[in-house]
Amino acid sequence: MAEGNYWLDLFTGTTWQQFLDAGGEVSGFREGRWKTVQKIKPGDVLLCYLTGLSRWVGLLEVTSEPFKDDAPIWGPDEFPCRVRVRILSALTPETAVPVLEMRDHLSVFKGLKNPHNWSGAFRGSPAKWRRSDGEAVAAAVQAAERDPVSRPIDKAKLGRRPRALQSGIGEVTVPEEMQVREEGTTAEVVAADASTHTEIQWLLLKLGRELGVDVWVARNDRSRVRNGRALSEQIDVRDRLPHQFDPATQKVIELIDVLWLDGNSIVAAFEVESTTSIYSGLLRMADLVSMQPNLQVPLFIVAPDDRRDRVIQEVNRPTFSSLKQPLVEVCRYISFSALTNYMAQVAPHLRYMKPEVLQEWSESCEPEEP
Numbered sequence: 001m002a003e004g005n006y007w008l009d010l011f012t013g014t015t016w017q018q019f020l021d022a023g024g025e026v027s028g029f030r031e032g033r034w035k036t037v038q039k040i041k042p043g044d045v046l047l048c049y050l051t052g053l054s055r056w057v058g059l060l061e062v063t064s065e066p067f068k069d070d071a072p073i074w075g076p077d078e079f080p081c082r083v084r085v086r087i088l089s090a091l092t093p094e095t096a097v098p099v100l101e102m103r104d105h106l107s108v109f110k111g112l113k114n115p116h117n118w119s120g121a122f123r124g125s126p127a128k129w130r131r132s133d134g135e136a137v138a139a140a141v142q143a144a145e146r147d148p149v150s151r152p153i154d155k156a157k158l159g160r161r162p163r164a165l166q167s168g169i170g171e172v173t174v175p176e177e178m179q180v181r182e183e184g185t186t187a188e189v190v191a192a193d194a195s196t197h198t199e200i201q202w203l204l205l206k207l208g209r210e211l212g213v214d215v216w217v218a219r220n221d222r223s224r225v226r227n228g229r230a231l232s233e234q235i236d237v238r239d240r241l242p243h244q245f246d247p248a249t250q251k252v253i254e255l256i257d258v259l260w261l262d263g264n265s266i267v268a269a270f271e272v273e274s275t276t277s278i279y280s281g282l283l284r285m286a287d288l289v290s291m292q293p294n295l296q297v298p299l300f301i302v303a304p305d306d307r308r309d310r311v312i313q314e315v316n317r318p319t320f321s322s323l324k325q326p327l328v329e330v331c332r333y334i335s336f337s338a339l340t341n342y343m344a345q346v347a348p349h350l351r352y353m354k355p356e357v358l359q360e361w362s363e364s365c366e367p368e369e370p
Contacts, residue, residue: 004043006134009060010051010125012368013093013158016058018074024087026069027060028079029126036126037066037081046085047129047137049122052157052363055096056141060085089141093158095148097140100360105136119364120329152345154338156305157363196336197257197274198224198231200302203339204258204270205235210350211357213267214238216259249291252284260355266297267355273303273311274336286320286327293324299331300362308335315365332362 009027011019019027027046029037040062048058064084073079091097099122103109107130108121121127129137201217201224208215215237217224222232231237241253242264253259253266260267269288271281285299303311311333314320320327342361346353 004041004045004062006045006047006129006131006138007040007126008122008129009046009048010122011048011057012051013053013155015074015077015079016048016050016093020090022073024060024090025084026073026082027085028069028073028082031078031080033124033126034066034068034081037083039128040066040083040126045088045134045138046083046126047134047141049099049125050093050096050158051122051366051368053093053096053153054099054119054122054360054363055093056091056099056102056137056144057093057096058090059088059138059141061088089145091141091144091148093153094150095144097137097144098151098360102136102140105140106133108133119366122364123366152341154305154335154341156308156335156337197272198226200272200274200336200339201258202226202231202234203343204272204302205231205237207339207343207350208258208260208268208355209235211260211353211355212351213355214261214263216241216256216261218257219254221257245292249288252287252291256284256288257281266295268298268300268358270300270302270334273301273307282314282320282327282331285331286323289323289325289327289330297330298358299327300334300358301331301365302334302336302339305335305337308333312365312367316367328365328367331365332359333365334358334362338362 042062042064044062046060046062047056048060049055050057062083063086066081066083068080069082070078070080099106103118109118112118198221201221205215205217215235217231217235217237222237223230225231226234238261241250241259241261243250244264245253253269256269257272258270260269269285271285273281281301285301288295288297288299301311301315315328315331315333338361343350346357
């Protein structure tokens with residue numbers, strides 16, 4: 001398609017719409033990216049990617065040399081390192097191309113030690129992409145423009161991510177404060193939180209069984225009651241876990257909210273965070289990663305939509321970012337609404353699906369680049 005180079009250009013749903021509203025004539029990047037931006041030349045193509053939805057949304061042809069300008073386009077963010085562009089293709093978030101549908105065609109998915117590590121290729125922009133990858137993305141976006149397919153979206157994923165800050169160990173986020181339960185919280189609220197937690201656990205257990213895997217519920221949660229019956233009485237859960245780990249690791253694994261298993265292999269691990277207390281589930285995930293750094297298990301934090309930014313902030317705390325395998329590289333976020341909505345939409349087809357569907361239902365916890 002292009003004689004020039006292909007470059008990754010990251011957008012959120014908000015910045016993509018602001019770009020279009022401003023006429024779609026200028027794409028911008030942060031001040032710290034100026035050295036890389038200067039390598040972009042007229043004729044190069046920018047591959048536009050929506051970070052929250054993990055979808056390709058457009059193609060832009062560069063029409064100028066890089067320049068600096070602080071004229072307002074993107075609200076509070078300046079993105080002063082800029083190039084003029086011409087829109088080659090522009091999709092809506094609903095018709096944008098899911099990157100996971102291209103996993104067999106892009107090199108960023110090849111040779112991964114962990115199934116989550118593909119998101120590392122989408123941490124910052126601009127980033128020069130292989131010609132073969134760029135051509136594959138361009139072809140997919142153009143095909144979607146000719147024959148659009150509307151896919152449901154989780155609108156919460158279109159929002160902005162917490163900003164990453166520079167530190168001695170790299171980029172991290174630092175929450176303004178720890179969220180703890182307020183002193184005056186009523187027993188009714190506590191009970192409601194517990195009920196929601198149990199309902200989400202049940203959904204994850206049910207989903208796993210529908211997908212054909214064995215399931216495990218945390219040993220201390222087996223007696224949790226849903227609709228008058230204990231969880232372990234409603235879903236066929238495993239009585240014991242494989243014993244290939246040391247006793248300390250085994251204890252941590254037994255207390256994870258929900259596990260999916262295929263024989264002796266853990267397929268996925270889930271922690272449900274429905275309360276306003278500290279993220280105890282994240283601590284368990286971090287313990288597991290610390291004790292078993294070579295364990296290749298997809299980890300998921302399942303939490304309310306309004307806690308999305310908080311989850312991403314916590315996953316990127318310095319404590320978790322300094323692990324040998326940073327938690328952000330192996331842990332993804334699933335909102336309550338995404339879980340319930342997707343399950344409702346695909347309910348008749350679940351038996352034909354595989355656990356990998358969680359990659360599309362979830363989103364990366366990578367923070368917005370500084």
